[in-house]
Amino acid sequence: GxxxxxxxxxxxxxxxxxxxxxxxxxxxxxxxxxxxxxxxxEGLQLLLKATKADDxxxxxxxxxxxxxxxxxxxxxxxxxxxxxxxxxxxxxxxSGGSYIPxxxxxxxxxxxx
Amino acid sequence: xxxxxxxxxxxxxxSGTSVKIECRSLDFQATTMFWYRQFPKQSLMLMATxxxxxxxxxxxxxEKDKFLINHASLTxxxxxxTSAHPEDSSFYICSARVAGGPYPYNExxxxxxxxxxxx
Numbered sequence: 001g002x003x004x005x006x007x008x009x010x011x012x013x014x015x016x017x018x019x020x021x022x023x024x025x026x027x028x029x030x031x032x033x034x035x036x037x038x039x040x041x042e043g044l045q046l047l048l049k050a051t052k053a054d055d056x057x058x059x060x061x062x063x064x065x066x067x068x069x070x071x072x073x074x075x076x077x078x079x080x081x082x083x084x085x086x087x088x089x090x091x092x093x094x095s096g097g098s099y100i101p102x103x104x105x106x107x108x109x110x111x112x113x
Numbered sequence: 114x115x116x117x118x119x120x121x122x123x124x125x126x127x128s129g130t131s132v133k134i135e136c137r138s139l140d141f142q143a144t145t146m147f148w149y150r151q152f153p154k155q156s157l158m159l160m161a162t163x164x165x166x167x168x169x170x171x172x173x174x175x176e177k178d179k180f181l182i183n184h185a186s187l188t189x190x191x192x193x194x195t196s197a198h199p200e201d202s203s204f205y206i207c208s209a210r211v212a213g214g215p216y217p218y219n220e221x222x223x224x225x226x227x228x229x230x231x232x
Binding site: 036041042043044045046089099100101103104105106108 | 119155156159162208210221224225
């Protein structure tokens with residue numbers, strides 16, 4: 001079946017630190033990959049996506065590269081801010097699965113001033 | 114970006130009452146909407162797929178009679194939690210899949226969520 005595995009949190013960083021949140025997946029077929037962000041008390045917002053191998057998604061200083069050979073889609077940011085504190089969800093979707101996303105468990109990021 | 118609204122954002126009700134949550138796509142058409150439930154510090158659990166003009170498809174373990182879904186138009190789906198009990202307290206999130214409008218076909222957009230507390 002399809003699944004997404006994320007590193008467990010919380011990830012606690014100081015402002016301006018480098019961020020990596022690991023995400024690996026298993027899928028039957030060729031999925032599209034996503035990172036969503038959920039701020040406290042809110043719904044999910046799409047942060048970035050990549051639809052094929054070697055694509056790099058980027059938004060708001062965050063980046064993730066679709067690595068087919070390692071089945072990974074790690075999220076990175078060079079310099080985090082306090083406002084980046086949120087829960088980050090990695091997800092995949094397949095056309096054969098009617099594009100319904102399969103989510104990872106989420107990784108909480110806490111950034112201290 | 115696309116806007117999906119949910120109403121109410123927060124509701125507190127007594128045990129045994131029913132609660133209706135609305136999910137609307139404001140600037141695009143959505144023949145398919147999804148309802149998720151999220152427990153504290155956990156991922157989203159897909160409850161059901163709501164199809165415009167037809168019956169919803171429920172995931173295994175989700176009670177159809179407990180969580181009534183109606184998708185009456187291309188922009189509106191409702192989730193009614195019937196005879197709510199404290200264990201139904203949760204954060205409910207909907208998403209809508211683009212079927213028409215200015216956004217890429219099949220892209221999904223999420224609502225802001227509804228916090229249900231059953232006393």
